[in-house]
Amino acid sequence: MGDNNITIGDQLGGNQEIIDGFVNEAKEYLNAVRDDFLNLEKQKDNPDQALIDKVFRAIHSVKGAAGFLGLDNIGVLAYVMETMLSRMRAGKMRLESEYIDALLAGVDLLSAMLNDIKHSNEMDISSVHDRLSGQLEETIKGNTS
Numbered sequence: 001m002g003d004n005n006i007t008i009g010d011q012l013g014g015n016q017e018i019i020d021g022f023v024n025e026a027k028e029y030l031n032a033v034r035d036d037f038l039n040l041e042k043q044k045d046n047p048d049q050a051l052i053d054k055v056f057r058a059i060h061s062v063k064g065a066a067g068f069l070g071l072d073n074i075g076v077l078a079y080v081m082e083t084m085l086s087r088m089r090a091g092k093m094r095l096e097s098e099y100i101d102a103l104l105a106g107v108d109l110l111s112a113m114l115n116d117i118k119h120s121n122e123m124d125i126s127s128v129h130d131r132l133s134g135q136l137e138e139t140i141k142g143n144t145s
Contacts, residue, residue: 026065
């Protein structure tokens, strides 16, 4: 990682208020999303489209703000989650328990990064990211639901 002594706060000219606002809002989104995923898992044969849309928008918002703030790991993980949710919204991917479990693991990791925002870009997201990416790739290749 070389000479990576620039902190998240430095990237925004030290504006901790913006970072704190993002962290608080993202935590609210993720707390709601966690419950929404559990509800969607119960509805997997007939999922509530409005609930899928709500979860998608929450993850999309986290991804967008993370990108703006230079929170690369949060953005990368939220992106793969958003892509999976986008396929679910479009009916190209079913709400199987294994996918919900992987998305919940993503929520947990995003929460951990938010709890240590200054070191979030240094955290290892590979196992959860690879799990989500693998599932996504399987559904795209196999074009299965």
